[in-house]
Amino acid sequence: GAVVSQHPSRVICKSGTSVKIECRSLDFQATTMFWYRQFPKQSLMLMATSNEGSKATYEQGVEKDKFLINHASLTLSTLTVTSAHPEDSSFYICSARDSGSNQPQHFGDGTRLSIL
Amino acid sequence: ILNVEQSPQSLHVQEGDSTNFTCSFPSSNFYALHWYRWETAKSPEALFVMTLNGDEKKKGRISATLNTKEGYSYLYIKGSQPEDSATYLCAFKSYGQNFVFGPGTRLSVLP
Numbered sequence: 682g683a684v685v686s687q688h689p690s691r692v693i694c695k696s697g698t699s700v701k702i703e704c705r706s707l708d709f710q711a712t713t714m715f716w717y718r719q720f721p722k723q724s725l726m727l728m729a730t731s732n733e734g735s736k737a738t739y740e741q742g743v744e745k746d747k748f749l750i751n752h753a754s755l756t757l758s759t760l761t762v763t764s765a766h767p768e769d770s771s772f773y774i775c776s777a778r779d780s781g782s783n784q785p786q787h788f789g790d791g792t793r794l795s796i797l
Numbered sequence: 798i799l800n801v802e803q804s805p806q807s808l809h810v811q812e813g814d815s816t817n818f819t820c821s822f823p824s825s826n827f828y829a830l831h832w833y834r835w836e837t838a839k840s841p842e843a844l845f846v847m848t849l850n851g852d853e854k855k856k857g858r859i860s861a862t863l864n865t866k867e868g869y870s871y872l873y874i875k876g877s878q879p880e881d882s883a884t885y886l887c888a889f890k891s892y893g894q895n896f897v898f899g900p901g902t903r904l905s906v907l908p
Contacts, residue, residue, distance in 0.1 A: 722900075723900060724899055776841075782890075786896070789840055
């Protein structure tokens with residue numbers, strides 16, 4: 682089946698550091714990738730839709746300048762948390778989808794970000 | 798903001814028991830509903846893609862039904878096994894919108 686690789690799986694860093702998370706589709710081309718954030722005991726909250734070759738579409742309330750998304754190829758999207766602060770600590774997970782808006786999403790393993 | 802609910806939040810069953818849980822979603826503008834299984838330390842895995850009212854899907858001991866008119870989907874597990882222990886997520890999509898995930902039902906199957 683389709684595989685999505687996400688790394689790093691865990692990051693612990695100091696406040697003010699920028700952190701880059703990568704999401705790769707390994708065996709299919711993903712024109713669209715999604716970035717989610719999950720707070721404890723809550724559902725996956727969509728942050729943004731990453732579109733290959735164009736600007737990402739951010740959900741309401743998500744700061745574009747804080748969470749930079751780059752989708753430079755059909756197999757790679759990156760999320761950079763800029764100048765991270767403790768309130769950015771969370772679980773971030775990406776997904777990719779084959780062509781067709783009704784296709785199921787293939788998820789990465791997620792990244793646990795802890796900002797000290 | 799669309800409201801997708803799942804119940805119960807968590808449940809514990811004995812090995813061999815059958816169980817079911819619910820995903821509730823808005824009954825208007827339905828496009829699709831997906832079910833995912835999310836095991837600890839793994840990534841969510843797609844179980845079912847459901848698009849039509851009355852859909853019934855089955856994969857082994859797991860099956861799902863869909864009622865778009867009343868806005869709910871049931872997931873059934875027959876003869877639960879410890880390896881079924883996971884969080885089960887549903888995701889609802891309306892026309893022109895992205896999928897919205899429910900909070901999940903955490904299932905623990907005790908040997």
